[in-house]
Amino acid sequence: MGLFDRHAGLLEAYRDVRTTGADPFQIRMERVLSPTEAVINGRKTLLVGTNNYFGLTFDQSCMDAAIEAIRAEGTGTTGSRIANGSYSEHVLLEEEIAAFYGMKHCMVFTTGYQANLGVISTLVGQGDHLLIDADSHASIYDACKMTQAEVVRFKHNDPSSLDARLRRLGDRPGNRLVILEGIYSMLGDSAPLKEFIDVCKKYGAYVLVDEAHSLGALGETGRGLCEEAGVLDDCHFIVGTFSKTLGAIGGYCVSNDPDFDILRVTVRSYMFTASLPPSIVASVRQALRVVQARPELRKQLWDNVATLYDGLKAQGFKLGPEHGPVVGVHLPDRMAAVGFWRAMLDAGIYVNVAVPPATPNGVSLLRCSVCAAHTPQQLEHMIEVMTGIGRQLGILSGAPRLRVVAGNG
């Protein structure tokens, strides 16, 4: 048996996808022009699938901070946080994130993936119980493989399903740790966090919330779903990333637990990889200031979400359950999704395509992510293009669905 034989099924599916002409998983951004535009296949393309929720990748103050840091401290740290890779700026960034959340402790990681992987797999061990939402991100599933704790999944966004699983544990010894996400990355839906927290309190379970897609987007000051739901003090650990709203790369975990810092010498994904380069630390520190200083970006983002979500809904597209910075458009199957995706690319619009096994319940999606920097015209153009393609491919019926404004229906 060859080394790659075990991937035969995936290879076949991937070949099917590629026969459509363009490979959605090997798109080359030939030149990125702005947070909302890039050159792809030689043509200017509207970007609606980049997780760049506030459009800060080209923020002048963030770019200036990064350039200045490179000149002052060089291109990289060439070492881990526990060796030569902790600069004053790393420590300052941690203090600033902790202060942003009003928490005592913060650890910064080189990616958000590594933050989840390391923190979750280290917090629980043999004899403990890890309970995860069925739609959890890959980094959470991978953490489950690295811990000796017993892992049980509960139904997506279903507090009663979590309740049943905590109840069944009865008086068995061991800590309980529940993993939730602020906004789920495929369909853009939020966790019913208050209800989940109530269940966790009832059984004395610890809670970790991943705010990767909700940092900046949710909460009065952008701290995420924990702030929006008013349960910041009940969340024992909050994980997040710098690679979405903050426009760079990196991850963090904040907590009030007095012993939190022991993780610095136990979490392997923190200890055995190089720390973030000075330019990234500098741009992230500045981006965090921008998020706090410019709440209007959050309003722009949600205005744009409403434009795209409501516009697509009115045309009859099947979407995720609620408004969110991620708008997932359901398509009947993998080939329809890839065909639709390619037609959009040909029309000059880039979104993500998400197909099984990377999606919950085997759904095939066009995954759109909205940016505060999108103009209403860009999004209206996108709705028009998608409606046209949807009708051509027979995914939408010919006539637009009319909104009922009066009548006895």
Next chain:
Amino acid sequence: MPDLGTGEPLLRTAHQLIVENDDIAVTLEAPCQTSRIDVIGEICHHLAPFQASDRPIVGETVIAKDLTIDSLAIMDMVMELEDRFDVSIPMNVVAEIQTVDQLADTILDLRAKR
């Protein structure tokens, strides 16, 4: 006990085969407890949409190999079975399970330990 007469054709086939392989008299004597036949029936019900050929789903069916079900759908099915039988099957235990029989045994073992 399950109504063997009303299932879909696929399920009926599976039930009958299980019945032939099982000691039905023992099952009938203990109507209050969850019987093996209940558990197998429920598993077959969830697996029926993934039947790959005319071969019926039986106790020896290797779930990930003989059927068209992927690993995510297996985990989702397990979640449904957990709630149906009020047990929790840790993911590392699920990973070790290969056949319908093994899955049924796991559920029955966990129920017995409650």
